[in-house]
Amino acid sequence: MASLKDVAKLANVSLMTVSRALNTPERLRADTLTRVQAAIDKLNYVPDISAKKVRGSHATQNTIGVLALDTVTTPFSVEITLSIEETARAHGWNSFVVNMFSDDCPEMIVDLLLSHRPGGIIYTTMGLRQVPVPAKLLTLPCVLANCESLHEAVASYIPDDQQGQYDGVRALMAAGYRHPLCLHLPANHIAAARRRQGLEQACREADIDPDRLTHCYMELGDEHYRDIPAMVLANFSQGNPAFDSVICGNDRMAFLVYQTLLAQGVRIPEDVAVLGYDNMVGIGDLFLPPLSTVQLPHYEIGRLSALHIINGDAHKNTVYVPSPWLPRESI
The missing domain is CATH 3.40.50.2300 (Response regulator)
Incomplete structure (x- = not known):
């Protein structure tokens, strides 16, 4: 890669002149600037911006x-x-x-x-x-x-997160679902507490006591996503879900909820609705049916x-x- 010295040598000028051509070209005579620019083009010289900043010791x-x-x-x-x-x-x-x-x-x-x-x-x-x-x-x-x-x-x-979960749960309630199963992120996640606040706000506005709902918190660690199917099936009675919807802590949970429900012959959303969160990149529209969710901004x-x-x-x-x-x- 060509250096500043290479440009100066080809243009037959000093290093300071090349520096001025790059940083304050208005300070050079037109013919000198043209000669330096021609050398830069011929050598395909790329200025070393980081080195220039270090030499100048300023932001x-x-x-x-x-x-x-x-x-x-x-x-x-x-x-x-x-x-x-x-x-x-x-x-x-x-x-x-x-x-x-x-x-x-x-x-x-x-x-x-x-x-x-x-x-x-x-x-x-x-x-x-x-x-x-x-x-x-x-x-x-x-x-x-x-x-x-x-x-x-x-x-x-x-x-x-509180507003996002509130809007999603409010839409769920407005669609007529009254008995959601609530699957939360791990309890020590900041987002988990704030999303629960939004969930509870929407429930109370719909005259539903959020404390009477079933709340399940995932354990910390990606390996615990495999626990989601058991959480869902634990709330089945005689082969039928004891809930009419599932509020999922994120879209990854929703993916597992879909598999579990469909494997049990439960239709989405006719039998059970599913609400996700995150709008995981490139995934939401690949659910069948497409997943209703909240966009992380x-x-x-x-x-x-x-x-x-x-x-x-x-x-x-x-x-x-x-x-x-x-x-x-x-x-």
């Missing part, structure tokens, strides 16, 4: 650094980083992602991120969670996407987080982003 104000805790490796939250990138480009900014795994040393990953001298930082996670925010991140404009700060006051953009979270940095917003509030209800044929 590049139109670059967003994304610290992604497990986010870019999963299909569930990849829209967050996609949205950040698209929003940044639409406003003349750039973005780059540094992925951090749960077993990484946070200090080393944060140093790697900051070595690129971003103008602002978005810290995002896969799955709503509370995180300690490294103090070094707060030396720059910083915002959290799909997570909340454990200690410091930091602006956060997160799904409105990951794309909008990414967009609003990027705009927070781009617009220089200074608030440190938690912003609850609406989670849209997606009616399909399972209700």
Whole structure:
């Protein structure tokens, strides 16, 4: 790959002149600028932006650094980083992602991120969670996407899980279903408690006591999805469901509920309705019948987080982003 020195040698100019051609071309004579640009084109030279930033030891104000805790490796939250990138480009900014795994040393990953001298930082996670925010991140404009700060006051953009579950359950009740079986995410998930609040609100508005419903919480760990069929079958009596609908903690649960019900000859939604949550990427419309669910607003979270940095917003509030209800044929 051609270097800055190669360009300077071919154009017969100094390194400073090449630097000016790249950064402040208006300061050069037209013929000098033309000669340098011709050398750049001939050598296919690509400027080393990160090296330039390190030499200058200052932030590049139109670059967003994304610290992604497990986010870019999963299909569930990849829209967050996609949205950040698209929003940044639409406003003349750039973005780059540094992925951090749960077993990484946070200090080393944060140093790697900051070595690129971003103008602002978005810290995002896969799955709503509370995180300690490294103090070094707060030396720059910083915002959290799909997570909340454990200690410091930091602006956060997160799904409105209570509203999303409320809208979904309200639609279920409006369709005439009155005896749901409630399958929740693990009890220690932040989203589980907030979604239950939305469920209870919708039930009370429909004159249904939520405490009289059957509530089952999945154990923590992906291996416990295999427990979902047993939870469903435990609420059968003489081969028939003792419920008229199933409220699922997410679409993965709903997938197992479908298999269990259909294997027992139960029709969806004629006998039992099914309500999902998340709108898992590329999956909802593949259910037969298509799954009614709630959209996790990951794309909008990414967009609003990027705009927070781009617009220089200074608030440190938690912003609850609406989670849209997606009616399909399972209700």
